[in-house]
Amino acid sequence: MSWPRFLVKRVLALLVVLLVASLLVYGSLYLAPGGPLSFLVGTRSATPELIAQVTAQYHLNDPFLVRYFTWLADVLHGDLGRSLVYREAVSSLIASRFLTTLLLVVYATVLILLVGLGTGIWAALRRGVAGRVVTGWNVASLSTPAFVLGALLIVVFALGLGWFPVYGSGSGFGDRLWHLTLPAIALALSSAAYLSRISSASITSEMGKEHVETAMSRGLPRKLVVRRHVLRNASIPVITVVGLTIAGLVAGTVVVENVFALDGLGSLLVRAILQRDYAVVQAVVLLLTIVFVLVNLVVDVLYSLVDPRLSLDGDAL
């Protein structure tokens, strides 16, 4: 398959996923007990103005598919509706919280790459005690959910030692990073452990390959062999894991932001669910899905760039 065809195919698949996701998010409204209107109004006092606003915003008087496509067209034009709780456009609510979530994800990604690849490579090349220490550490990290780790970090480093602030996002770039350090660690640790496991296994299996043994027995320096032949070949499964991990972080922020009371998209989403502010729920869920799908697409493209042997047909493994 040629590159243009591959990209067209992937973008089409992406559009299908987004269409299904939007249909799911929009259509689930009609599964709500009591029907969409009573669900959207919820426990708020059902004034005629509120009912008129909700009916107009969700086009409740039109047939379902017409309603869905009108809503979709609005979303595509950047009109995500108005929040019933904040009485504000959803797009501006999201815009003001996007930066915190983005910073958190980027910070956690940097930590995952440093710690995950670092311990993975170290464990694979050193074996012995180092390997066992890293394996134990990884099992412990994988077993600790992000919210548990976050709570423990708060207890030890914020309340006990007082090194970090307990709650909040901070102001100014340096202060923000300071506030985001514990959340980023909480978000990153289990993914770093997973990456460490995969990279270590990948390197170990690559070290046993014939071409590596041949290179070693020819007397090439170990460092050169490791760099040229082992790490390069071992990087392929690692890239997939990194991609999946970053995509997963987007969902992980929902939990971590709530532990540390950060003012990001995740805490906005949970509050919106509890307050039945469905326009906000729809918008944030769609946004999370779009980012998840886009990151997966980027990984697939990178994948084919790193290893030209892989066919573009998608079933390379």
Place this chain on the structure above:
Amino acid sequence: MSGVATSMDHSPSERSPRRAPWWRRVGIAPLCAIVILAVMILAAVFAPLVAPYNPNTPDLLAALQGPSAAHPLGTDALGRDTLSRLIYGGRTTLLGPIVVILLSTVLGLLLGVAAAWRGGSIDTVISRIVDVLFSIPGIVFALVTVAILGAGLGSVVIGLTIAYTPYAARVIRGGALRERRMPYISAAWIQGRSGSTIARRHLVPNIRPLILAQAVAALGFAVIDLASMSFLGLGVQPPTPDWGLMVKSGLDSAVRGQPTEVIVASVAIALFVGAVTVLGDRLSTGVNK
């Protein structure tokens, strides 16, 4: 627990004339994992017999205490005994994930075996649906379900079952496809057995170790996801004791100077997930041997 021993007895490498003692074959870490899981599950099942106090009786005079002879793990902000809440909390914390895994494994089994056995357009349709579901983060299903049905353990279980079914279906379809090519399946065909009989009586029993390994691996993630949802206030609702909720209320107590509850609940969750992870790893190496 007995499934562990039986699934390993079938693997050919264990048939050497001089067998190592059974605890050697299982391995020390998986054995510890089984003991931890057994203790936690038994404590949760027999909670009324084991727990020293009623988990919901407040005692404001004894609030926010550290460990003592009367309260071995201290008390929470309302003076309720943390050990009793931990024991009772195991019920919702462990039952929810087990229901999710049972439901999603049964659904995944039906979809996966149907796709692999019938092939053709049925396989294409099922595989495409699974692919699309895979492209949506699992927690999104749980969040949307809770947004629609309201917060509660039931909503989270429904949402996570939808999220976990594609994983089970994909793994089981792969196993069933490999098994389908085996000669004994053709032999059964030639003997005139019906398709559903062969699938039910021969194919499914033969991929049972695979199904068990995938279910145990998924159980660890399900515990994390359900406890996270409870922590967020979207799953189990107070005053029901639950480990995820205990982390949340314990964090508030820690801010007020008493970190025992949050530490106890955190360790319980991490121990359970860790034990399930170790057991899952052992089961899947058994499958791949």
